[in-house]
Amino acid sequence: MGTPALECPDCGKFTTDFANPEQLSDCVSLWQRRLFLRDWEIGVRLARHHELNASEWSGQINYNTERREALIDLLDPADARPNKTFPHDVERTLVHELLHIHLAPMGAQVGTPEQVAEEQAICALSRALVELARQIPEAEEKTAA
Numbered sequence: 001m002g003t004p005a006l007e008c009p010d011c012g013k014f015t016t017d018f019a020n021p022e023q024l025s026d027c028v029s030l031w032q033r034r035l036f037l038r039d040w041e042i043g044v045r046l047a048r049h050h051e052l053n054a055s056e057w058s059g060q061i062n063y064n065t066e067r068r069e070a071l072i073d074l075l076d077p078a079d080a081r082p083n084k085t086f087p088h089d090v091e092r093t094l095v096h097e098l099l100h101i102h103l104a105p106m107g108a109q110v111g112t113p114e115q116v117a118e119e120q121a122i123c124a125l126s127r128a129l130v131e132l133a134r135q136i137p138e139a140e141e142k143t144a145a
């Protein structure tokens, strides 16, 4: 199943290189299971850079903790800026945004030291989790669970 090429109204660039949508939704289910978020209704989509609230972001999340619903936008790899140290990684960004759900009850306000600490913790955790997950074959993980 191919993904249709979508033209960005801002820059005119086309995106064609993201894997099929099923792959993304499998990845979301897997991480919802790993992070004990299966009781959440989580919508995830790839977003072009003009669809994110800030141009430097690689993802964003809107959630409703009472209804346990969230909508996650992940930057389309076609729009990722070249970065040798931290190349854009859709899966890591997904895990990052999912971790925000767990920390939502802490209620860190935008622009406070608490929010900065939350971002730093989530960055470190998402990086470590994805790195570890890629070292453990899926079958082994299932047996251990």
Ligand SMILES: [Zn+2]
Binding pocket: 096, 100, 119, 122
């Ligand atoms: Zn974040």
